[in-house]
Amino acid sequence: MKFGKVEPSREYLAPLPNDHAIVMELEPSPGLTVHLGGTQWGMKEWVGQWYPPGTPQKGYLSAYTQQFSCTELNATHYRTFAPEQVAEWAKQSASEFKFLPKLPQSISHYRRLKNAEEPTALFAESIRPLGEHLGPCFLQMPENYKAEKARDLFDYLEAWPDDIHLALELRHPSWFDDQTLFDDITATLHNKNMNWVLTDAPGRPDVLHMASASKQLMLRYAGWDFHPLEVERIAQWAEKFAQWESTGITDVYLCIHQPSSLRTPESAIQFAAEIKKAKSSIRVTGTPSPLSLF
Numbered sequence: 001m002k003f004g005k006v007e008p009s010r011e012y013l014a015p016l017p018n019d020h021a022i023v024m025e026l027e028p029s030p031g032l033t034v035h036l037g038g039t040q041w042g043m044k045e046w047v048g049q050w051y052p053p054g055t056p057q058k059g060y061l062s063a064y065t066q067q068f069s070c071t072e073l074n075a076t077h078y079r080t081f082a083p084e085q086v087a088e089w090a091k092q093s094a095s096e097f098k099f100l101p102k103l104p105q106s107i108s109h110y111r112r113l114k115n116a117e118e119p120t121a122l123f124a125e126s127i128r129p130l131g132e133h134l135g136p137c138f139l140q141m142p143e144n145y146k147a148e149k150a151r152d153l154f155d156y157l158e159a160w161p162d163d164i165h166l167a168l169e170l171r172h173p174s175w176f177d178d179q180t181l182f183d184d185i186t187a188t189l190h191n192k193n194m195n196w197v198l199t200d201a202p203g204r205p206d207v208l209h210m211a212s213a214s215k216q217l218m219l220r221y222a223g224w225d226f227h228p229l230e231v232e233r234i235a236q237w238a239e240k241f242a243q244w245e246s247t248g249i250t251d252v253y254l255c256i257h258q259p260s261s262l263r264t265p266e267s268a269i270q271f272a273a274e275i276k277k278a279k280s281s282i283r284v285t286g287t288p289s290p291l292s293l294f
Contacts, residue, residue, distance in 0.1 A: 001222045001257040003143070003171065003201050012202035013229055016236050019243075020211035022186050026248025029215060034241055034252045034275060035098060035135075036286035037070035038264040050265050050288055065094040068268065069286025070135055072220075072255045077102040077140075080119075080126050087129035096285055098135030100167075100218060100253055101127050109142050112149065113156040124161050135253055136218050138167040138197050147174035147181055157188055167218045169197035169207075176206045189213040200233075215250040223256060226263040231270060238274035245282055265290075 006012055041064035047055050051063040064071065075081070089099065104123055107116045127134060141153075160166050168189065176182060189195055190213035199207045199220045221237070224230045241252065256267045265288040272287040 001201065001220070003199070003204065003222075005201065005222065006203040010229060013232060014205065016240050017205075017208060017210045019247075020186065020209060022190055022211050022213050023244075023247050023249070025190065026212070026215060028246070029248050029250045031281075031283065032241060032245040032249060032252065033283040033285060034254055034271070035070040035096075036254055036256070036268040036271060036284065036288075037068040037072070037098075037100075038256050038258075038261060038268070039072045039074060040261060041065075041071060043261060045262055046265075049290060052291065061089060062092045062094075065092070065097040067265065067286070067288040069094075069096055070098040070100060070253045070255065072138075073099045073101040076123070076127065077105050077108075080104060080122050083126055083129045086126055090130045090133045093133050097133055098253065099127075099130055099133055100135045100255065101130075101137045103137060103139045108139060108145075112141075112145060113152045116156065117159070120160075124164055127164070134164070136165045136167040136195065136216055138169060138218055140169040140197070141171060143171040145170070146172045147178055150181060150185075153185070154188060157192060157194065160192070160194070162192075165214075165216055166192075166194045167197045167216075168194065169199060169220075171204075171207065173206055176209065182209070182211075186211045186213050200237075212244075212247075212249055215248055216253070217249055217251065218253045218255065220255050220257060221267075223258045223263070223267050225259050226266050226270075230267070234267070234270050235274045235278075237271070238278035241275055241282055242279035245279055 041060045050067055055063050104119055106119045193214050195214040195217055196211050197218045197220060201207065201222045256264050258264045258267060268288050272284045275282050275284050
């Protein structure tokens with residue numbers, strides 16, 4: 001993830017922000033599950049270490065779902081896949097595995113949410129065959145999409161299909177400078193059972209606003225290639241998850257971004273260890289196991 005990327009430095013290791021007030025408005029639910037995952041399964045470098053030796057390319061997805069419990073599905077940002085292809089992905093996946101599809105750029109970047117009814121309907125039709133493997137979909141708006149377009153955003157959210165959970169990522173600072181507007185968007189997401197995407201990108205702390213408006217939360221974590229400082233950040237997140245266990249947040253889909261993705265499994269293992277240390281009652285799924293341990 002290039003967004004908010006900075007070189008490792010303690011100056012970017014500030015404490016995590018306090019929760020937005022909306023978190024306390026969620027109906028309390030017992031238990032929290034943290035689903036660990038990354039951003040891609042096509043890692044040939046993992047064959048023999050995280051994937052069984054000799055795993056062919058067509059077997060990468062199945063092998064990935066045996067190690068992780070979720071993934072960002074960024075491919076859907078660039079093309080709309082045939083429902084039959086999407087159904088095949090679901091068929092290859094382990095029982096609890098979830099895909100988090102990214103909305104097409106034709107909606108977010110080209111049409112910028114206006115006159116987007118047709119591509120939205122096509123996207124929804126394409127991903128519904130994921131069935132029980134469908135996690136939150138996420139709408140990522142470009143960095144130059146400003147708060148002056150708020151009316152278009154509200155109109156799009158209002159028209160979104162009710163059967164698909166949506167998470168929203170805004171990036172331009174203007175969305176976070178206007179607290180009243182931010183709270184209005186948060187309330188809209190809450191009322192429609194949608195949510196924000198929380199993004200931990202060290203160079204852009206404003207997007208880490210801790211406003212979880214619904215029970216399912218997508219967290220995008222930008223790592224430093226498992227730099228020693230990253231271990232401290234992971235421990236901070238583990239403490240935050242421990243706090244969330246007593247709120248209405250039931251599921252955190254933690255999508256780990258590393259510069260090359262090679263260190264993603266190690267980061268996931270570290271997350272699992274720190275979470276268990278902070279609160280052993282939190283359920284963690286998708287903790288990778290290196291093949292040497294089998």
